[in-house]
Amino acid sequence: MSFTLAIVGRPNVGKSTLFNRLVGKKLALVDDQPGVTRDLREGAARLGDLRFTVIDTAGLEEATDESLEGRMRLLTERAVDMADICLFMVDARVGITPTDEFFANLLRKRAKHVILAANKAEGRAADGGVIEAYSLGLGEPLRLSAEHGEGMSELLTMLMPLADEFDERATQDMPETDVAVGEDDEDAPRIPTKEKPLQIAVVGRPNAGKSTLINQLLGEERLLTGPEAGITRDAISVQMNWDGVPIRMFDTAGMRKKARVQEKLEKLSVSDGLRAVKFAEVVIVLIDAEIPFEQQDLCIADLAEREGRAVVLAVNKWDVERHKQQKLKDLRESFERLLPQLRGAPLVTISALTGKGMPRLIEAVMKAHEVWNRRVSTARLNRWLIDMVEAHPPPAPAGRRIKLRYMTQAKTRPPGFVVMCSIPEKLPASYSRYLVNGLREHFDMPGTPIRLWMRSQSEDNPYKNKKKSIPSRLNKHIKPKTDFYG
Secondary structure (H helix, E strand, O other): OOOEEEEEOOOOOOHHHHHHHHHOOOOOOOOOOOOOOOOOEEEEEEEOOEEEEEEEOOOOOOOOOOOHHHHHHHHHHHHHHHOOEEEEEEEOOOOOOHHHHHHHHHHHHHOOOEEEEEEOOOOHHHHHHHHHHHHHOOOOOEEOEOOOOEOHHHHHHHHHHHHHHHHHHHHHHOOOOOEEOOOOOOOOOOOOOOOOOEEEEEEEOOOOOHHHHHHHHHOOOOOOOOOOOOOOOOOEEEEEEEOOEEEEEEEOOOOOOHHHOOOHHHHHHHHHHHHHHHOOOEEEEEEEOOOOOOHHHHHHHHHHHHOOOEEEEEEEOHHHOOOHHHHHHHHHHHHHHHOHHHOOOOEEEOOOOOOOOHHHHHHHHHHHHHHHOOOOOHHHHHHHHHHHHHHOOOOOHHHOOOOEEEEEEEEEOOOEEEEEEOOHHHOOHHHHHHHHHHHHHHOOOOOOOOEEEEEEHHHHOOOOOOOOOHHHHHHHOOOOHHHHHO
């Protein structure tokens, strides 16, 4: 999905009808009565060759209190802040109302890109409303009929250049991952530059101290903090330098279990945090020392590992821990038991409030980034593989011994290895884990995700499934020896 489009406007202008048309399904309720949509709904939209995320919002109303309308407006404003593009919809048959004018002013201040759409614009009866829409000062209105599909090609024309801009920006921000390597490639990792800094995401449950940690690393109070959970509502990017190394750090909103995410605001925050993980090279999973390794902590760490990012676990609020030695021992035991896929990942105790442990955290992040870029030569890998097989030979399913012939590194960021073997589909997962753990220990690659692929040497053989028919055809033309010797 290249960008996010939020459809906003006052109640009953046709937002949900357009949402359903863009996603190709009737996901949102549609009715003549205003106020049917009360929260946010996301969908995967398709318009021509464009693929993007579309958000259907509640109708904008001028309520700012704790009433239902006030909460609905807060949700919609949050969607405006998060969206790359806002499609502001007005009713061409009703004309421009004071509410439309109020929210046009709001969008001018808060939205990055605004497209003004005059809906229900089919027929001459809508001409007056379309002309009146010019008075909002948001440019030429797009004539639209969400119900009949009119104006979709014009909308596509308006979105195309914006989509190209977002694609270019995403390409610049997206880290290089799964980089193919060859024997002649340099072993040194990519050095972060000002144009391509080292990208770090700080993730964790609400109120773990993520914004406080980033403020401490920055040396200034740039991000809003407080005792209340959920102050950070979206992923915020900040630039800094660590001993001359350019860093871009993402502060993300707190993630909770799906069942506990009651507010739609928080659901948006979680999806924003997940996107930040994809843009990171190193992920700092921040854990509260008072309630460590809850289910959501484990899910966040596992997500980062599955995305192939280097992981550092930071245990915050260590300054208030009374029994530090015993607590640290318990934490390490829980970590090894609950997150075996991140075996050996750095676990650093810190206090984001006082700054204690910051040098150790920075050192752990830089080490994790270096390991994430690690290269191992084919010669070293195969000497190691021989020792591993001799120490613990692979099983022999149905009496056929699986032969591991040779090994090479195919990728880095994270490290990925290919093992050529006889019958790879029969090799159990336990033996693959044995090899991965051995790689971590022998080549000093603690904690980083390691990808291991088993391949058969005959997979690239074009004659693998062909019968050896050439010799048999030749035999037909060879006469018995008695013909030659009489």
